[in-house]
Each structure stands twice: as structure tokens, then as C-alpha cells.
Amino acid sequence: xxxxxxxxxxxxxxxxxxxxxxxxxxxxxxxxxxxxxxxxxxxxxxxxxxxxxxxxxxxxxxxxxxxxxxxxxxxxxxxxxxxxxxxxxxxxxxxxxxxxxxxxxxxxxxxxxxxxxxxxxxxxxxxxxxxxxxxxxxxxxxxxxxxxxxxxxxxxxxxxxxxxxxxxxxxxxxxxxxxxxxxxxxxxxxxxxxxxxxxxxxxxxxxxxxxxxxxxxxxxxxxxxxxxxxxxxxxxxxxxxxxxxxxxxxxxxxxxx
Amino acid sequence: xxxxxxxxxxxxxxxxxxxxxxxxxxxxxxxxxxxxxxxxxxxxxxxxxxxxxxxxxxxxxxxxxxxxxxxxxxxx
Amino acid sequence: xxxxxxxxxxxxxxxxxxxxxxxxxxxxxxxxxxxxxxxxxxxxxxxxxxxxxxxxxxxxxxxxxxxxxxxxxxxxxxxxxxxxxxxxxxxxxxxxxxxxxxxxxxxxxxxxxxxxxxxxxxxxxxxxxxxxxxxxxxxxxxxxxxxxxxxxxxxxxxxxxxxxxxxxxxxxxxxxxxxxxxxxxxxxxxxxxxxxxxxxxxxxxxxxxxxxxxxxxxxxxxxxxxxxxxxxxxxxxxxxxxxxxxxxxxxxxxxxxxxxxxxxxxxxxxxxxxxxxxxxxxxxxxxxxxxxxxxxxxxxxxxxxxxxxxxxxxxxxxxxxxxxxxxxxxxxxxxxxxxxxxxxxxxxxxxxxxxxxxxxxxxxxxxxxxxxxx
Numbered sequence: 001x002x003x004x005x006x007x008x009x010x011x012x013x014x015x016x017x018x019x020x021x022x023x024x025x026x027x028x029x030x031x032x033x034x035x036x037x038x039x040x041x042x043x044x045x046x047x048x049x050x051x052x053x054x055x056x057x058x059x060x061x062x063x064x065x066x067x068x069x070x071x072x073x074x075x076x077x078x079x080x081x082x083x084x085x086x087x088x089x090x091x092x093x094x095x096x097x098x099x100x101x102x103x104x105x106x107x108x109x110x111x112x113x114x115x116x117x118x119x120x121x122x123x124x125x126x127x128x129x130x131x132x133x134x135x136x137x138x139x140x141x142x143x144x145x146x147x148x149x150x151x152x153x154x155x156x157x158x159x160x161x162x163x164x165x166x167x168x169x170x171x172x173x174x175x176x177x178x179x180x181x182x183x184x185x186x187x188x189x190x191x192x193x194x195x196x197x198x199x200x201x202x203x204x205x206x207x208x209x210x211x212x213x214x215x216x217x218x219x220x221x222x223x224x225x226x227x228x229x230x231x232x233x234x235x236x237x238x239x240x241x242x243x244x245x246x247x248x249x250x251x252x253x254x255x256x257x
Numbered sequence: 258x259x260x261x262x263x264x265x266x267x268x269x270x271x272x273x274x275x276x277x278x279x280x281x282x283x284x285x286x287x288x289x290x291x292x293x294x295x296x297x298x299x300x301x302x303x304x305x306x307x308x309x310x311x312x313x314x315x316x317x318x319x320x321x322x323x324x325x326x327x328x329x330x331x332x333x
Numbered sequence: 334x335x336x337x338x339x340x341x342x343x344x345x346x347x348x349x350x351x352x353x354x355x356x357x358x359x360x361x362x363x364x365x366x367x368x369x370x371x372x373x374x375x376x377x378x379x380x381x382x383x384x385x386x387x388x389x390x391x392x393x394x395x396x397x398x399x400x401x402x403x404x405x406x407x408x409x410x411x412x413x414x415x416x417x418x419x420x421x422x423x424x425x426x427x428x429x430x431x432x433x434x435x436x437x438x439x440x441x442x443x444x445x446x447x448x449x450x451x452x453x454x455x456x457x458x459x460x461x462x463x464x465x466x467x468x469x470x471x472x473x474x475x476x477x478x479x480x481x482x483x484x485x486x487x488x489x490x491x492x493x494x495x496x497x498x499x500x501x502x503x504x505x506x507x508x509x510x511x512x513x514x515x516x517x518x519x520x521x522x523x524x525x526x527x528x529x530x531x532x533x534x535x536x537x538x539x540x541x542x543x544x545x546x547x548x549x550x551x552x553x554x555x556x557x558x559x560x561x562x563x564x565x566x567x568x569x570x571x572x573x574x575x576x577x578x579x580x581x582x583x584x585x586x587x588x589x590x591x592x593x594x595x596x597x598x599x600x601x602x603x604x605x606x607x608x609x610x611x612x613x614x615x616x617x618x619x620x621x622x623x624x625x626x627x628x629x630x631x632x633x634x635x636x637x638x639x640x641x642x643x644x645x646x647x648x649x650x651x652x653x654x655x656x657x658x659x660x661x662x663x664x665x666x667x668x669x670x671x672x673x674x675x676x677x678x679x680x681x682x683x684x685x686x687x688x689x690x691x692x693x694x695x696x697x698x699x700x701x702x703x704x705x706x707x
Binding site for chain 2: 001003005006007008011012013014015016017020024025027028029030031032033034035038187188189190193194223229230231234
């Protein structure tokens, strides 16, 4: 069989989600954001909820998420996406509202908004992309940067004594009664990406059932900030990030695992 | 059991040459080109089409969704 | 039969929020305006109109909740006092930049810093000269009675949606706390979701249905486009100046000296004017009701007729800048005001007028006439 016989429209089994726009992604080559965006859009498309979905894109690498996600989106100030999402969800209780946040956004400047939205149990989905660094602004230290990790503001490696330990915000919010589903996933291999897609689907189904906060941490690479090539960065992530941020479900149906 | 044959199409201008598709392919279908696209990236391409089974692993990890996958059943 | 009630200014404002058909209020406690959220929580407007009331974890969170609801076209309002308003200003700038309708109430207390809990008018600069960063302005309404605390809520929402710009109600602790007779307005129904989508569906993020996606953002990295955007904002403010300026004058027809005052200072200055008139001094009062737009033309015209202006404000001199600009050096302009939470008396205002303007400043620049120096 010739290749040309295979590449026919009726034989297509995978392509970019139709809920992604035609714009070229502004993310660095190899960055997990692109995969995470696509998985979220695939879920929204497959669940048929685009007409009732509103996304909130705060500051970070993904501040431009609204250029790539072909859904209604509101850009939010740094750290404030959970507050913005709270108001949208409360004034439009039937909508699917999600935030798409980075680690500086969610766990530094936005810590209060994150914790209180989770504490109140807002009916929203929080997608938290954790790459242990501030990508958009050039690679500074983040609350989730690992000990010893070199960044532009920890040039000799993160020192716990003066800079504190990395913040395990996901475990923190799992202990709040308002969170219903808390899980930590990644998107760097096909197996992990498929699991993440399932997690996102579960999250939006929880919204439909009005269960409260679904919190999905996606541990991801930042090959630019970490100064490696993409495959190297994913290996490094497996070796160093995953032991500190272990993958798996942390809270399911309101119960800690 | 019917066999499957697959093929991928890479949008060479969208591909950013990150090479994440290569390790997830079980059959070494993909290689990086010697040429560069308009942005200067070496792009991925199907260098070994005969062994592609359309598993879609490469397409799922491609952050830019530069890869589309096709698959047909072939009687054994 | 009008519905009359004896109410605190803050309570009148809170009741007016419900009656204006607001969809949500997000706030945080701070003296001297905590009564607003307390009243709303006690009234249970979710049972009266389905309105959402939420005490946020901070003023910062509250303004971002306002931003969120406003981005979907909902009628939303927040309130705070001076230090809390400082916290909100980033959010206010975002509201202006993203062209969202919303109302922010500042019940001003003495500052700077943690300051006092007593009233002042020391946030004029903050309200009128932008406060938050960037090229934008707020439409600013300054109530001077509990009645206006009630009336201005609906007025503010109308302006906010007319221009898709945030609007500030600049009150102070005196107006917020004093009790007066208030005539309450009729209940306006809240918009249904369908009505809202019909009116604002071309920009509000309500879910992509039957149209291209809507994006609410104040970000634009292409400079020429950003310049065009802020110039478009400026056109809004020009229109506000032409169509929605509000002010009030007292005894200005034959005035020789002018008091300019807003909010609680206007109430007290009115009494000072009366006392002066009893002494035979021809004093007039101009009360700006909107601080932006500011009654520049009106002050400029009066400056041809009078000998001097006293800007009366509970601060160290902020509105006086705008009065001076408006008067274009035609006449002397001086400031008087107690501050730090101290409230001036009518007698103090009159004495200041006599000392600073009448005794010292009644020689008119560039004009010869019979001098009436006392």
C-alpha cells in the first residue's frame, strides 16, 4: 500500500483540535503548554460544551492562551484568575469556567486567591501548569523551583535557608474542604498526555455536577528556562521534578487518597 | 487479526524542531530533516513510512499539533 | 406614595444597589464603609432579586471578582475606603483598559497610609487623576447627601454601561455615616441572561454561541494598536465632558467671591455662604457633582465676574489644582481645609475666605476697577 493511499481524509485518526485557532503557538519549541492547551480544547469539544465555557487566562507564558483557544476568554491580572473565575461562576452558575495558570501566578502572587477559591469550593476547574520557573519574564525563580535549581534570580541554585522550600500548593489545597478533585499529571509522553486528558474530562464533568473545585496540576518542562533541549528537559523533569511533585490522584470525589 | 498501516503528515512550517515526537515512536518512523523551514527549524518527517502503524503517539506529544495521523486496516 | 426611610448614607447606597438591579457585589470590610456589605448580607438580596453578594478575601480579590463579572456583561459593584481603594487600583486600570462597565465606591477616610477612620477628601487626586496606571480616566460622582448616595448608584451604572468604563462614586466617611431622610427608587429588574446576551453579546464573554469568540483583555503588544486603543478611550472621556457633566450653583448670579466645594465640604460651605451673606458679603458656591468631568468652563466664566475663589476641601489642597487651571489665572485661587479626619466648620471656612481672598486677594489681575479691599 502506498503512503498516498493511506493519507486520505477518511483515514484521518488524529489532527489538531478544531477548538484551537490557526495562530502559531507563541510557546518555545518543546514546551508542554501546547499539548496542555490542545488536550483541554479536545475535551471541551468532545463534551460539546464550548457554548457554555469561559476560560480565564492570567499573566504568565500562557497569558496569550486566548490567541490559541477558540473559546470565549477573559485575560486576568497576575494571580487573580481564581477571583475572576469565582465571579463568572457565581453570576453564571450554569457555565463551565476554568482558569489556566502558571506556578508564579497560582502559588506566588495569587496564593490568597487560589486558597480562598478552593476554600469556598467555587464550581470551577483550575489547570495549573507547574514548570518550576517564571518563563514569560525570562527564567526567574518560582515558588515551585527545586532546591539547588539555578534560575536567573537564584544563579547559584535555590537556597532553602534564604529562599524557602518549594511550595507544594497542590497538597495544600487538597486539604481544603472545597476541593473535590485534585490530581497531578504531566503531558510529556503519549501515556501521560492521555491520562491528563482523562483528568480534564473528569474535571469538567465535576463542574456539570456542581461538585466544587477540580484542581489539575500539570508538571511540565521549560526547556528555555532550564537551558536544555526539549527531550533533555523532559528527562530532567522525570528525574528531578517528579520525585518532589509525584504524579497521581491526590483527592478524588472529595476524599484524600 | 487485521493489520493496520499508518502514515503521518507533518506541517513542516508549523514544526519547531523540538524532537519530542521521536522518542515516543515505538518504531523509529520519524527523523529530523536536513533542510530547515522558513523559521530556521529542522522539521520532523516520516523517514521510515513502512513501519508506521498510526498509533498517534507522536501527534499527541507534539505541542504545536504539527502532525496529523492517518490509519487504514489492511487484511492480513 | 414615595418610599421614605431614615438611613445612613452607606445603608442608602447598599439598598440602592439592590434596587438598581445589580447582579453582584463583592467587597471587603473596612471602616467607615463596612455597613454596605453588612447591610447587603443581612438583606439577603439573593432572595429578593437573585443578586450575588460575596465577602472576598481582600480588596484585591474583590476588584478582580468585579472584573470577572463585568467581563461577562453583568452589573457589578464594589466598595471600600482609601487604603482599600489603593489596593484595587490595578484592577481599576484593568477595567478601564479592557473597557468594562463597573462601579467602585470610595468612602474616603484620612490618609496617607493607614491614616484615620474619620472622614476626609484626600483621595481627589487618586480618583480624578487616574490613580491606577496608564492612559485612562474614571467618571467620578461626588454625593453630598444620603439621598445622593442612593440616587447615584443607578446613575453610575448607566454611565458605566453607556461608555463601557469604570465609574467611581467618591463619598466620604461623613456622608457614609450620617443619617438622613432618603426617598428610595423603584426596584429595577435584573437583566435575564438572554436580555444581557442580546445587549452585550458582541463583546461580553458569555460562551461562544452563534458567533466568533469574544476576548476581554487590556493587553496589546503592538504599540500602534495600543496607541489607537487609548486614543479611542480618550474620545469616550471627551464625550463624557460634553454630555454628562454635572454641577450645582448657589447664589452665583451676583457673587463677588466664589466657594468651590464637593461632597460634605459643599454642605458645610453652603452654611458658610449663608453666614457670609448675612454679613453682606456676596458669596456664591459652585458644587461640582462630577469631579471628572470637571466644571471647567463654568468656573472660567465665573472668574470674569468674581474677585477670588476659595477651594474648600478636607485635605491639603487637591481639587484646587483643577480650580486654578479652570480659572486661568484670572483671579486668585486659594485653598482651605481641615484634614486628617478633622471636619471644618462654616465659621472656619468664612474666616478663611475673609483672610485669604477678601483681605489679601481682591485686587483683580489685568483689570482696573474700584478696588474693594476691606
